[in-house]
Amino acid sequence: MILAAAAAAALASACAPGPADKAWIHAATAAWRLQLRRLPELTPPADVTVILFDARCRLESRQALQRNTAARWTASRHDGQVLLADGTRIPATVTSFAGEGKQGGPTFVMALPSLWAAGKIPGGSLGLDRLTRAVLLHEASHVAQTALFERLSKLPKEEGLPEDFSDDSIQQQFEENVAFSASVEEETRLLFAAAAASDDKAARALAGQALAKMKARRARWFVGEDRRLGKAEDLFLSMEGAGQYVGYSWLIDPKGGALSTAEAMSGFGTRSKWWSQKQGLALILAVERLELAGWREQVWKTPHLIGVELLEAAVARSRNAS
Structure with missing residues (x-):
């Protein structure tokens, strides 16, 4: 032995x-x-x-x-x-x-x-x-999102959501809804376009269009019992978008992956089939492009603003600065 x-x-x-x-x-x-x-x-x-x-x-x-x-x-x-x-x-x-x-x-x-x-x-x-x-x-970047995890852990009790509710649950519920899916796709396209815009006015206009479409989609379909889904979507957009940002920004860093934005975007940024990751990254990049002060603290330290709230603040800041 x-x-x-x-x-x-x-x-x-x-x-x-x-x-x-x-x-x-x-x-x-x-x-x-x-x-x-x-x-x-x-x-x-x-x-x-x-x-x-x-x-x-x-x-x-x-x-x-x-x-x-x-x-x-x-x-x-x-x-x-x-x-x-x-x-x-x-x-x-x-x-x-x-x-x-x-x-x-x-x-x-x-x-x-x-x-x-x-x-x-x-x-x-x-x-x-x-x-x-x-x-x-x-x-790995998610381990730094302690405050977001705490808010997510309270969702089932506060919003009456299932215990196994995840970042993919909204997509699984609505992806066969053609109009809902089309809106998410167009919102995401507009956000990526805002992030890539070289002109500040164009970036603000594109982000504003995306924001309006996101709010309209929610007003149409997040009703009744589904009204509770808005907060969940915001949390997961911030969480997954920030995670994608950490990977994507390393890929385009000359000291990191040393790829062009096009290579990193096609190989990673838009590779995912999940809305929360793709639209989350688009939203974070648009917020960064609009130069919202303190946005990194919002996604990693003190998430007072999440998802659409973060985008709304970035669009408003850009308008006030123009």
Whole structure:
């Protein structure tokens, strides 16, 4: 029994990801540190547990997402089920998510690129290595949105929404509504156009059109019991839009992904099929283009304004400044 236990311990300590995954971990954490320097408002809690895994190994670190601390990793074998910080287990398949954490504290969990490749997840024009780094930046950034998570956790009780209500629930409810879907698509197009406009007046006009359409859509369909969906949509637009922004802005940074805006947008910004991510990014970029002071604090620190409220404030500021 003692020999068997010693052998098992030696096997666990010898567990390590392959060379490509090791290189990716180094590059991905470097990308994260770059974004922390670029976005000082993006401040992760001090107690985030990071769990990465491949087909056989589980890695854990408490320092990987911290600003100025070298990451230390512990490695162990798993049996196809990966242990999380709260004691639950998940299958060792492609995934990437952050959680606010009740038991075990805030966490970030992600499958390493070797599992994405084994699962035949396409990297598209970015390639899988660069795409997965942008995904890590998006999901890891959520751990800094403590205030938004707190507001989200209260939604079911305050608004009478299901406990499993998510950032995709509104789309799942309305995506077969042709007029609703068409409005979301046009709103998103206008927001991206506002973000790309070289002229301040044009940017303000396009953002204003998008804002009017968003309000009209809500007035038409968020009625009766669905009136409660407006607050939920705003929360998820801020959360998912900010996450997409962290990944997208790294892709276009000369010190980061070093891509053109067109390459980053097609490969990541508009790649997602989910409204909350695509429209959320468009909204955040439009708000940034309209130079709303303090918008980063609103999405990462003190979210007094969320979603449409944030856009409305940006349009109003631009009008007053003209």
